[in-house]
Amino acid sequence: MTxxxxxxxxxxxxxxxxxxxxxxxxxxxxLITLGLYSFSQMYYFEGGMINALVISAIFIFxxxxxxxGLIAVMPRSGGDYVWQSRILGGxxxxxxxxxxxxxxxxxxxPLYGDMFRHIVLVPLLGILxxxxxxxxxxxxxNGSFVASLITLAIVSVFIALxxxxxxxxxxxxxxxxxxxxxIVIVLFLTGSNAAFKSGLDANATALFGxxxxxxxxxxxxxxxxxxxxxxxxxxxxxxxLVMPYMVFFNLWPNWGATLYGEVRxxxxxxxxxxxxxxxLGATTxxxxxxxxxxxxxxGWDFYVQAGxxxxxxxxxxxxxxxxxxVWPYPALFAAFxxxxxxxxxxxxxxxSLWWFGWCGTVFLSSTRVIFAAAFDRLLPEKVAExxxxxxxxxxxxxxxxxxxxxxxxxxxxxxxxxxxxxLCSTLVIAVTYLGTTISAIILPYVKPDLYKASPxxxxxxxxxxxxxxxxxxxxxxxxxxxxxxxxxxxxxxxIGIKNTSSVIYMLSMYVLAAIIYFGFKSYRxxxxxxxxxxxxxxxxx
Amino acid sequence: MTKxxxxxxxxxxxxxxxxxxxxxxxxxxxVLILGGDMTGKAVVPFIHQGGNxxxxxxxxxxxxxxNEDELTDMKKRVRSRGYYPYLxxxxxxxxxxxxxxxxxxxxxQEVLKVVQQWMDLADKKLDxxxxxxxxxxxxxxxxxxxxxxxxxxxxxxxxxxVTPLDSHHEMIxxxxxxxxxxxxxxxxxxxxxxxxxEAMISKLKDPRNAVFNIHVPPYKSGLDEAPELDKDLRPVxxxxxxxxxxxxxxxxxxxxxxxxxxLHGHIHEGRGATRIGRTLCINPGSMYEQGAxxxxxxxxxxxxxxxxxxxxx
Numbered sequence: 001m002t003x004x005x006x007x008x009x010x011x012x013x014x015x016x017x018x019x020x021x022x023x024x025x026x027x028x029x030x031l032i033t034l035g036l037y038s039f040s041q042m043y044y045f046e047g048g049m050i051n052a053l054v055i056s057a058i059f060i061f062x063x064x065x066x067x068x069g070l071i072a073v074m075p076r077s078g079g080d081y082v083w084q085s086r087i088l089g090g091x092x093x094x095x096x097x098x099x100x101x102x103x104x105x106x107x108x109x110p111l112y113g114d115m116f117r118h119i120v121l122v123p124l125l126g127i128l129x130x131x132x133x134x135x136x137x138x139x140x141x142n143g144s145f146v147a148s149l150i151t152l153a154i155v156s157v158f159i160a161l162x163x164x165x166x167x168x169x170x171x172x173x174x175x176x177x178x179x180x181x182x183i184v185i186v187l188f189l190t191g192s193n194a195a196f197k198s199g200l201d202a203n204a205t206a207l208f209g210x211x212x213x214x215x216x217x218x219x220x221x222x223x224x225x226x227x228x229x230x231x232x233x234x235x236x237x238x239x240x241l242v243m244p245y246m247v248f249f250n251l252w253p254n255w256g257a258t259l260y261g262e263v264r265x266x267x268x269x270x271x272x273x274x275x276x277x278x279x280l281g282a283t284t285x286x287x288x289x290x291x292x293x294x295x296x297x298x299g300w301d302f303y304v305q306a307g308x309x310x311x312x313x314x315x316x317x318x319x320x321x322x323x324x325x326v327w328p329y330p331a332l333f334a335a336f337x338x339x340x341x342x343x344x345x346x347x348x349x350x351x352s353l354w355w356f357g358w359c360g361t362v363f364l365s366s367t368r369v370i371f372a373a374a375f376d377r378l379l380p381e382k383v384a385e386x387x388x389x390x391x392x393x394x395x396x397x398x399x400x401x402x403x404x405x406x407x408x409x410x411x412x413x414x415x416x417x418x419x420x421x422x423l424c425s426t427l428v429i430a431v432t433y434l435g436t437t438i439s440a441i442i443l444p445y446v447k448p449d450l451y452k453a454s455p456x457x458x459x460x461x462x463x464x465x466x467x468x469x470x471x472x473x474x475x476x477x478x479x480x481x482x483x484x485x486x487x488x489x490x491x492x493x494x495i496g497i498k499n500t501s502s503v504i505y506m507l508s509m510y511v512l513a514a515i516i517y518f519g520f521k522s523y524r525x526x527x528x529x530x531x532x533x534x535x536x537x538x539x540x541x
Numbered sequence: 542m543t544k545x546x547x548x549x550x551x552x553x554x555x556x557x558x559x560x561x562x563x564x565x566x567x568x569x570x571x572v573l574i575l576g577g578d579m580t581g582k583a584v585v586p587f588i589h590q591g592g593n594x595x596x597x598x599x600x601x602x603x604x605x606x607x608n609e610d611e612l613t614d615m616k617k618r619v620r621s622r623g624y625y626p627y628l629x630x631x632x633x634x635x636x637x638x639x640x641x642x643x644x645x646x647x648x649x650q651e652v653l654k655v656v657q658q659w660m661d662l663a664d665k666k667l668d669x670x671x672x673x674x675x676x677x678x679x680x681x682x683x684x685x686x687x688x689x690x691x692x693x694x695x696x697x698x699x700x701x702x703v704t705p706l707d708s709h710h711e712m713i714x715x716x717x718x719x720x721x722x723x724x725x726x727x728x729x730x731x732x733x734x735x736x737x738x739e740a741m742i743s744k745l746k747d748p749r750n751a752v753f754n755i756h757v758p759p760y761k762s763g764l765d766e767a768p769e770l771d772k773d774l775r776p777v778x779x780x781x782x783x784x785x786x787x788x789x790x791x792x793x794x795x796x797x798x799x800x801x802x803x804l805h806g807h808i809h810e811g812r813g814a815t816r817i818g819r820t821l822c823i824n825p826g827s828m829y830e831q832g833a834x835x836x837x838x839x840x841x842x843x844x845x846x847x848x849x850x851x852x853x854x
Contacts, residue, residue: 005627005637007648009552009582009681009723020778074831086833086853164769167778267601375813377850384813386763450831453621455600528840529850538560538567538834538854 021256021275022282023174024167028255028361029283031290032177032354033115036330038248039291040307041422043225045492047239048232050288053250056243057284060250061277062474063433066440067254068272069467073443073454080436081372087439087446090535094378095513100432101369102400103509107425108362109404110411110418112155113148116359118327120352121147126207126326127335127344135208138326141413148408151359152401158360159367160392166360173357180350181290184334187347188293191337196297199336200324208325215302217323222305224320225312231291231300244484244493248426251433253280255361269455294330297337303328315419363400370396377529378520417501420494424502427485427495428509434478441471542847543707544570548836549756549806550679550827553581553623553652558659560834560854565672568838568852572706573672576806577679577716577727577756578827579659580652580686581623584644587615589630599624622830625651649685656686660693667695673706675699679716679756679806680727699754701737703744709843710801711751713741718757718807719788722774735790748798750844753820758805759792761785763815764824767808795820802839802846814851821846828853 029035039049070083080101085093117137125134137143158166197215204210211217229242253276294303306328312318326332331351335344371393374384383395410418444451444465451457451465459466486496495502521531546564551557558579565573587595587606595606597615599622606612619626627647629637637644663674677700678686690698697704699714706712715737717727729737738755745751758764765787768776776782786808795803795817803817805824812826812835825835834854840847 005584005586005644005648006582007584007645009578009725074828082853162783164778164782164784167782171778371813375851381814384815386815391761449618449621453599453618453832455602458602524850528848529838531850533568534838534850534852536854538563540556540559540563540832 018271018275018278020171021272022279023171024256025253025276025279026283027170027174027354027358028252029250029280030354030358031249031283031287032181032331032351033112033119033358034249034252035283035287037111037115037118038245040328041311042242042245043222043227043229043304043308043311045229045238045242045245047234047237047242048230049242049291050232051234051239052242052246053284053287053291055239056246056250057280059243059474059477060247060253060280062470062477063251063437064253064273064276064280065470066437066467066474068269068276069456069470070436070440070443071272072269072456073447073451073467079368080432081369083439084435085535087443088435090531091514091517092435094373094376094517095510096432096435097369098373098513098516099509100429102366103403103513104425104428105362105366105400106403106407107411107421107505109152109155110144110148110408111422111425112359112362113151113408113412114144116151116355117143117147118329119331119355121150122326123329123332123335123348124345124352126332127341127348129207131207131209135325138208139321145409145412148412149405152404152408154356155359155363156397156401159363159397160390162391163364166364170357170360173353176350177353177357180331180347180353181286183347184331184351185290185293187334187337188297188330191297191334193297193299195337196299196333199339200333202339203336204324210323210325214323218306218309218328219302221309221312221318221320221322222302222307225305225308225318227301227305227308229304231295240480241484241490241492244481245423247430247481248423250280250283251426251430253277254433255365290330294333298330298333303330316414363397366400367393367396370399376534377524377531378517417499418505420499421502421505423485423493423495424506427482428506430478430481430485434475434482437471437475437478440467441475442468444468543572543710543841544568545572545574545706545752545839545841546570546836546852547574547576547754547804547823547839548825548834549576549804550578550809550829551575551623551834552578552681552827552829553620553625553655554829554832555620555655556832557623557829557834558662561836562663562666562674564834564836564854565670567854570838571671571673573674574712574754574804575674575676576754576804577677578681578806579656579676579678580682581625581655582681583624584627584648584651585619585624586634587612587626587628588634589628595628597626621832625655627651649683652683653685653689656689660689660696663696664694673697675704675712675714675754677714677716677754677756678727680718680721680725682716683726701741703741706752706841709750710841711745711747712754713738713745713751714754715741716756719786719790721786722770731788731790734788735793738790738794742794742798748800749819751798751800751802752841753791753795753800753803755788755791755803755805757791757807758787758811758824759795759803759817759822760787760789761792762787762817762822764805764811764813764822765808766811768810792817795822801841801844804837812851814849821849823849823851825851 081093081097122134122138201214204214309322313322335347371384373379387394461469488496548561587597593608597604616626674696676696704712720728765785766783767786769782769784771777799818803822809827811824814823823837825837836852839849
């Protein structure tokens with residue numbers, strides 16, 4: 001029976017495809033870039049990798065519920081910035097949004113650049129026979145910095161092309177990347193450890209000039225570096241201590257959540273949960289399968305030891321260079337199982353699509369936040385200008401690119417121990433998520449009319465709104481992560497109060513955000529605009 | 542200096558209309574301007590189940606109403622989203638499913654009833670004040686709305702007119718848009734729109750010092766970016782693919798005449814401000830479903846914009 005009559009009116013569209021939402025979220029928690037990069041760094045934990053992968057995914061599912069719930073109550077509103085501004089106030093909303101969606105992305109640029117050289121440049125150049133260039137990129141500070149500059153150039157081109165074109169690039173990259181991953185997994189599942197050992201020794205020597213006996217030397221270096229992380233198992237506390245590192249990879253299924261459009265009913269809420277939830281679930285399962293297949297052929301211990309040998313040297317804990325002079329990239333290892341150069345190239349090229357389909361995310365969200373702040377007059381009007389001919393937001397892009405070059409320079413040349421700040425990239429965004437999560441927890445109580453008129457009003461657990469319950473669980477998880485990162489009682493993460501550089505870097509971002517907010521607020525007030533009133537709710541009676 | 546407050550696309554939301562009427566005092570402005578699309582998009586049947594019992598489905602959630610208080614509360618909840626509650630019976634619903642013309646008549650009846658209530662409220666609230674209120678219905682608003690607005694003492698219908706805002710600034714206004722996939726009430730081809738705009742502009746004393754209050758945004762202004770739809774009106778690529786859907790005719794006249802200010806709506810997610818030459822173009826966007834009144838405050842100086850800000854009320 002009819003329960004709603006709609007008339008012809010602008011904007012009455014049908015629901016978007018769950019699959020499209022899935023692809024975006026799937027690429028945001030990118031198994032090959034973020035996943036393999038962080039797994040290789042997690043060599044010194046006592047908790048099982050698989051256990052941490054699964055348990056963290058369970059907690060992050062509640063993040064999916066929180067964000068899907070907020071989208072349902074306040075759709076198309078601009079995400080964290082607007083949610084927090086409306087519930088927690090303008091200052092909190094601005095400071096947490098610009099630090100989490102703009103400033104901290106400067107640090108992500110050298111990280112994207114680092115992944116670019118290890119996943120795309122070095123293996124492809126090696127297979128193509130450009131050994132010296134490959135090694136220059138893999139092992140020098142200049143190579144690291146240039147990789148970041150190339151990353152910036154590629155991302156800027158994607159911004160200039162616009163979201164519509166990039167969304168299509170992403171979809172192509174999804175299919176190509178999945179094909180590459182399928183080949184990698186098949187190569188691992190059909191290969192043998194003996195074939196891998198001989199393939200590694202032969203190819204590492206031929207492609208990258210490694211000394212013979214790479215396998216055994218890597219085992220030794222990795223063991224000396226303290227490589228112990230088990231594939232699975234471990235005490236519960238030990239597993240929980242793996243998670244502050246694991247979330248560098250999988251905390252982001254909500255990354256494109258604010259784009260998913262108008263939610264007009266419970267069905268659309270479920271579609272959001274389904275799109276992001278399936279992405280989280282599928283990535284977790286794929287992660288288990290990939291790590292299992294790596295362990296089966298490469299050997300789990302060798303995989304962890306290779307990561308340890310690489311990072312122990314990069315982080316400066318030893319002067320002994322790794323026997324394998326390139327980052328231990330599992331897709332490259334899979335390619336070593338065949339001696340056919342064309343197949344090697346195709347496998348690594350397809351796998352590089354995981355990076356190309358993902359890298360645009362570093363600036364796309366940032367430009368949106370910069371625009372929103374400019375429209376709210378908390379930044380100069382100029383920053384929201386768009387070039388008339390190309391449609392490129394030139395000034396917003398400069399606000400991303402210029403500081404990123406400085407941060408990338410400091411990262412590549414490890415000035416002020418910047419290479420130890422990797423997890424700050426996750427911490428600052430987690431603080432922003434915590435602000436949003438607190439907004440979600442209190443939303444039904446501070447905005448009861450808004451909540452009651454939303455499609456999620458009927459979802460309760462023991463009489464408590466689902467969004468509140470999910471928020472408390474995910475918020476608790478975030479508090480645990482922040483406690484571990486900031487106080488770091490077991491000295492596992494290298495940031496927080498024990499790392500002066502990280503404290504200064506993060507605090508200066510919050511201070512800068514506060515200066516911009518209160519500075520512009522004061523400036524606007526002098527010119528007749530009361531920002532408190534601009535963001536305050538008008539009485540409706 | 543004249544301070545104006547502009548809001549648009551409130552789509553039947555009682556909360557937003559109340560806030561709009563209160564915005565003048567709240568923000569300390571001289572003029573209130575409501576862009577187009579005042580009317581809501583959906584009628585929600587309250588299906589009588591006998592006695593005080595009704596069954597209502599809102600946002601795909603089914604509610605059982607069992608008493609007068611719940612009925613009042615649910616009507617308020619429906620109205621807060623800009624929808625129209627309609628008390629009916631299972632037999633009437635069955636008939637309506639077969640009779641689209643009758644559904645249309647109910648729509649018109651409910652829409653006009655609310656517009657009349659809004660005008661009555663405006664007359665009551667603004668009597669005794671100096672506040673000027675201008676309104677030009679948009680492409681989603683049926684023609685019958687004009688007559689009711691015209692009957693208001695305090696809300697002036699400005700569609701197709703040149704309206705003096707103060708001694709220096711005049712405003713032209715139109716709610717007509719270029720073609721949409723929904724074949725709405727006030728849409729036409731670009732060449733017809735151009736004729737419409739030129740007719741108004743020709744009556745302006747000083748186009749460069751004028752305000753163009755035009756519901757549709759100019760093409761490729763960034764204020765007109767809407768999700769790209771497939772042939773079934775489904776957003777493609779999870780809504781990430783946006784495309785410009787504004788009016789080329791409007792862009793042409795803005796580029797040609799370079800008014801001081803242009804005010805737009807139509808694309809709810811197109812909130813922003815931009816410049817086309819010297820013209821400041823603003824689309825404050827819309828979040829009417831959430832009862833938030835998005836707007837813009839603009840201070841008009843002689844031959845220049847003194848200041849502006851987008852608001853979230």
